[in-house]
Amino acid sequence: MFRTVQNLCSPHQNLLSCIRNLTATEVSTALRPFYFSVHPDLFGQHPSERAINESSLQQLSMILANIQASKPVRPVNLMFYIKDKTQRQGSVRSIQIHIRERDICSAITNILKSCGLPTDYVDSIIMPSAPEPVSYSFDYQIKYKNDIDLTKVNKNHPIYSHIIMQRKIKEAQEAQKLRNWLSNNYKDSLEKNMKSKAYREEIKRLREEITKDLGLKEIRWECGWNDTHFRGCLLSFKSLVEQHPHIRHVLKGNLDGHVMLYSGEVRHNWLDFLNNIKKYDLALTRIPAFEKSLSHVLRDIKVGRRKFMPKIVAETYEQNLRQITTSLSDFQGRRSFPKEWPKSLKDHEIVVETEAGPLMVSPTGQFIVPCTIPGAILVNFISNNLKEAGDRNQRYQSDKYLERFLIKKCTDEFQLEQLAKEDNVTRT
Structure with a gap:
């Protein structure tokens, strides 16, 4: 018994012949x-033959699907009607297709031959290649303990397939x-x-040139497109100015607000926006007063903004x-506010977002709240998370210096040009 198992597991034993299985596209082709010969639409003047072809096609479709799925199929006879080209126009004749094959290639060949149709396409697919001489090379490099060379075995064999998958x-x-x-990589x-x-060097030059020329604080590229698009946008903006x-x-000399130009718009839209930017500046001048008013109501809490919060126009933020x-x-x-609250919340920070914004404590300890939240729910949320927000803020203040140190250390030791992180990567 053990000798039988040993022979079965020999990697150089040719156990099964591989049968070429066709894809759904190849079967259809x-x-x-x-299909052009038996399609029911061709038999509009022969309703009974049309019905028989429809029924037989449905059965044939299920049979071929089972064969492709390697399911057992009983031998079956199917009747079809085709146009008889040897007789007068409009006459039809019946054919019998006997299907008993277990592989899809043989079944298709049988169907085509029964109708007197060419099988060139199927033959070109399943034409067996000349068998290569078996050579027992030892080029395979053993990577793991108890590893064996499986390069010469049938990968579809139930024993080897499991080993290969592992x-x-x-x-x-x-x-x-x-x-x-x-x-x-x-x-x-x-x-x-x-x-x-070359693109990065030109982008750096354009950035510095435009920033200095217009007296800007900085130029950001907050878009998933590559440097080629960024360079194109910078050149377009420079030409516009x-x-x-x-x-x-x-x-x-702009205010705290950022001027955002959508990279997917044409320059005419940029110009129209910049020509009407004064009305947005008016909203910007009012925002500090509204932030101070919210801070005063909520015991001097800091009103901040998330670095990666969704971008909104100044007027909308003012309304929020x-x-x-x-x-x-x-x-x-x-x-009144809960008695357990401290007299001042100046060590905490709140971020007001749109009505679709989240209600959460950020990893940095900020209270992130939607503008539509009722006052009672907001007060209750702050009460339940006051300690957690303070703890997170302390960890953040400590971790951010450690993060900067580690980034610089990795950049220097590994001689990297830059080491950055994705927005969704936290410091913990």
């Missing part, structure tokens, strides 16, 4: 001449390790870096501040 899982896990991932990274070097110099004074301040004022007119 191979049977196209047959090996693929192990190799995938190894590839996910940082050291292995860097080893496999560093050449590709260097190649892409060198190709985009040169052609319309009157917009220079609009951008110089007004709405939540009114809600808290109404609550304070009916009830």
